[in-house]
Amino acid sequence: MAGHFRSLPPQASQKFPPFPQFSGFMKPCRFEGEVQNLEVIGSIPLELDGTFYRVMPDPQLPPLIEDDPWFNGDGNVSAFRVQSGKVHFKQRYVRTEKFLKEKEAQRALMGKYRNKYTDAVEIKIRSTANTNIFYFNGMLLACKEDSPPYAMNPETLETIGLWDFNGQLPSLTFSAHPKIDPVTKELVCFGYEAKGDATPDICYYTVSPGGRFKEVVWMVSPVVAMIHDFAVTENYVIFPLIPQTCDIERMKQGGEHWQWNSEIPFYIGVLPRRGAQGSDIKWFRAPNAFPGHVSNAYEADDGQIMLELPISDKNVFFWWPDAQGNAPDPHQITSHLAQFAIDPKASNLDITPQIILKEDIEFCRIDDRFSMSKHRHIFCDLMDPRLGTDFLAIGPVMGGGHPPYNALGHFDEVTGKCEKYFVGPKHLVQEPVFIPRSLDAQEGDGYLLALVNNYELMTSELHLVDTRDFSKPQAIVLLPIRLRAGLHGNWVEGQELELVPN
Ligand SMILES: C=Cc1ccc(O)c(OC)c1
Numbered sequence: 140m141a142g143h144f145r146s147l148p149p150q151a152s153q154k155f156p157p158f159p160q161f162s163g164f165m166k167p168c169r170f171e172g173e174v175q176n177l178e179v180i181g182s183i184p185l186e187l188d189g190t191f192y193r194v195m196p197d198p199q200l201p202p203l204i205e206d207d208p209w210f211n212g213d214g215n216v217s218a219f220r221v222q223s224g225k226v227h228f229k230q231r232y233v234r235t236e237k238f239l240k241e242k243e244a245q246r247a248l249m250g251k252y253r254n255k256y257t258d259a260v261e262i263k264i265r266s267t268a269n270t271n272i273f274y275f276n277g278m279l280l281a282c283k284e285d286s287p288p289y290a291m292n293p294e295t296l297e298t299i300g301l302w303d304f305n306g307q308l309p310s311l312t313f314s315a316h317p318k319i320d321p322v323t324k325e326l327v328c329f330g331y332e333a334k335g336d337a338t339p340d341i342c343y344y345t346v347s348p349g350g351r352f353k354e355v356v357w358m359v360s361p362v363v364a365m366i367h368d369f370a371v372t373e374n375y376v377i378f379p380l381i382p383q384t385c386d387i388e389r390m391k392q393g394g395e396h397w398q399w400n401s402e403i404p405f406y407i408g409v410l411p412r413r414g415a416q417g418s419d420i421k422w423f424r425a426p427n428a429f430p431g432h433v434s435n436a437y438e439a440d441d442g443q444i445m446l447e448l449p450i451s452d453k454n455v456f457f458w459w460p461d462a463q464g465n466a467p468d469p470h471q472i473t474s475h476l477a478q479f480a481i482d483p484k485a486s487n488l489d490i491t492p493q494i495i496l497k498e499d500i501e502f503c504r505i506d507d508r509f510s511m512s513k514h515r516h517i518f519c520d521l522m523d524p525r526l527g528t529d530f531l532a533i534g535p536v537m538g539g540g541h542p543p544y545n546a547l548g549h550f551d552e553v554t555g556k557c558e559k560y561f562v563g564p565k566h567l568v569q570e571p572v573f574i575p576r577s578l579d580a581q582e583g584d585g586y587l588l589a590l591v592n593n594y595e596l597m598t599s600e601l602h603l604v605d606t607r608d609f610s611k612p613q614a615i616v617l618l619p620i621r622l623r624a625g626l627h628g629n630w631v632e633g634q635e636l637e638l639v640p641n
């Protein structure tokens with residue numbers, strides 16, 4: 140076993156390499172600690188009570204691989220507790236196996252993104268826990284799609300440990316995008332490469348609100364491709380395959396886990412949500428495209444599945460090029476909101492999307508109370524160069540690797556109107572969360588909360604926007620530090636957190 144481990148130079152670099160993903164605003168933050176009573180400009184409505192959790196890849200130490208992509212950094216979880224008009228901040232790294240072994244050695248030991256053949260020591264579970272932070276059944280789950288989740292204490296952010304649901308997790312992997320059914324409160328999830336690196340096996344599973352595994356279905360994928368997000372309706376689960384494919388031989392030679400493939404279709408798997416067998420999955424085929432994050436899916440009155448997500452005609456993960464080494468210029472990559480109408484009973488499996496919003500968007504969120512059923516309102520990150528971003532000023536200090544968005548969007552699918560909240564001329568915005576104004580508020584009536592990168596001060600701030608007035612922020616909450624680009628987060632109501640049996 141020891142044979143394949145890479146030998147380490149005697150001195151580890153104590154400086155991050157001069158690549159865009161480690162420069163400017165993207166310089167690793169690496170801060171752990173807390174700050175009470177953050178400064179607030181404007182006011183936080185007194186009825187807001189909950190915690191905004193989010194996670195960023197944030198390398199603890201300079202990487203073993205110089206040009207290590209942003210996606211391979213250690214998961215550092217931020218929590219913003221909002222209560223009585225005040226905001227308190229806490230941040231703590233997930234104590235993954237990788238993090239603890241590297242902390243002990245005081246140097247990086249894990250190699251390339253999802254390639255164990257490039258590691259310096261054996262790391263059994265290679266999770267960086269850096270992609271999503273999700274609350275379920277009293278625990279925070281820090282997710283990376285190559286491994287089971289890590290459980291954390293929602294109050295202290297202490298790592299409880301790797302979480303296999305008391306031995307019930309049937310798959311080696313757990314998606315970073317599990318969904319909660321707002322009606323049944325079940326957790327609906329899956330893992331891909333579920334029997335190990337480069338295996339075509341997909342495992343679909345559901346967990347009851349009390350933590351018991353219910354549905355477990357094993358399927359085989361037509362290609363070993365990334366399945367980053369998925370969609371759920373009342374009666375179906377839908378798996379969009381990103382045309383980034385994996386090859387074990389390339390990995391063994393120290394190459395990349397993923398390679399872009401523009402020759403294959405954009406496959407979309409559809410499986411009945413309850414009582415299905417693996418052979419029931421239908422693989423629909425759309426023209427090659429890069430699917431982003433699902434906004435929502437639901438079944439229309441005629442029984443068709445409506446799947447909504449942004450798609451791009453380019454390889455969004457430009458740092459994993461195609462077989463010829465070609466990758467797009469990151470500045471040329473855009474995504475547009477698409478809708479697929481899929482007849483689950485169809486015998487013709489070829490489908491084509493309809494673009495329903497031409498704006499360049501990603502990180503869509505809906506009012507989660509309407510998840511899995513027909514929604515009207517979409518909130519998202521949006522890039523509109525005409526809004527007045529001072530690209531000359533922010534360009535040199537932005538760093539790179541992540542997509543830039545300068546506004547929050549609100550797309551009303553009934554009126555077709557798209558409102559924009561511009562976050563400022565020297566600012567970019569990260570993924571928002573939607574917070575309903577009250578338990579019985581109308582769909583989309585509430586607040587958006589998002590972390591904003593302020594390139595003038597080189598610090599971070601939270602912007603709270605009332606969905607009834609997109610012309611100005613309701614509040615701006617200032618952090619004394621800079622939090623680099625993260626991926627996903629979620630809002631958890633205070634009421635829900637107090638149910639935790641501690
Ligand atoms: C945004 C997608 C995405 C996909 C795979 C990843 O490992 C990831 O890590 C942060 C992010």
Ligand SMILES: [Fe+2]
Nearest residue numbers: 367432626627
């Ligand atoms: Fe994601």
